[in-house]
Amino acid sequence: MAMTILYPVGSHLYVNLTNRCPCSCTFCIRQNGDGAYGSDSLWLEHEPEMAEIRAAFSKYSLADYTEIVFCGYGEPTERLDVMLETAEYAKTLAGCPKIRLNTNGLSDKIHGVPTAERLKGLIDIVSVSLNAGTKDAYLAVTRPKWDDAFEAMQAFAVDCKQYVEKVMFTVVDVISAEEISAAQALSDSLGIPLRVRPYDS
Numbered sequence: 356m357a358m359t360i361l362y363p364v365g366s367h368l369y370v371n372l373t374n375r376c377p378c379s380c381t382f383c384i385r386q387n388g389d390g391a392y393g394s395d396s397l398w399l400e401h402e403p404e405m406a407e408i409r410a411a412f413s414k415y416s417l418a419d420y421t422e423i424v425f426c427g428y429g430e431p432t433e434r435l436d437v438m439l440e441t442a443e444y445a446k447t448l449a450g451c452p453k454i455r456l457n458t459n460g461l462s463d464k465i466h467g468v469p470t471a472e473r474l475k476g477l478i479d480i481v482s483v484s485l486n487a488g489t490k491d492a493y494l495a496v497t498r499p500k501w502d503d504a505f506e507a508m509q510a511f512a513v514d515c516k517q518y519v520e521k522v523m524f525t526v527v528d529v530i531s532a533e534e535i536s537a538a539q540a541l542s543d544s545l546g547i548p549l550r551v552r553p554y555d556s
């Protein structure tokens with residue numbers, strides 16, 4: 356166990372706030388090791404509080420990065436309050452770039468209320484893991500806690516369009532061409548661009 360709160364990935368600075376997640380994706384990088392992209396272990400000794408997060412930021416010059424990304428070894432919106440306080444804090448720092456949230460899109464289910472509006476003015480980009488183009492495939496790949504997660508994830512992404520500058524869906528390129536086509540059709544129907552990203556183990 357360690358306390359890797361921030362870790363650079365290329366020109367992005369990733370933020371690791373929690374190891375909690377309501378999903379158990381078949382491709383989750385947490386199943387393959389302790390870190391990502393050469394980072395130290397991303398399993399946290401404890402969930403960092405704001406004082407620890409501020410101390411971690413003090414070691415980096417934000418002007419050196421093109422994005423701050425809430426991602427890490429868990430679902431960032433599990434700690435929605437702390438994530439937003441962190442974003443608010445980062446925006447006070449010199450050279451703060453755009454702030455992106457990489458999410459499974461299940462914040463509303465986690466908190467039991469609509470949450471997208473809370474991102475307004477704090478998160479600039481939301482990247483939602485669509486993972487599949489059909490409900491059956493989504494549930495098989497993502498293995499969420501809730502049977503209606505597929506619908507809830509889409510509703511969250513659509514809500515985000517009102518409050519966030521840029522919203523996108525992603526799938527990893529390990530799914531079949533048919534699934535990618537279905538994901539594209541679904542993304543088109545919701546007016547949200549789809550990014551097919553390479554799988555990083």
Ligand code: SF4
Pocket residue numbers: 376377378379380382383384385428429430459497
């Ligand atoms: S949503 Fe992300 S952190 Fe959670 S199991 Fe899936 S890939 Fe892993």
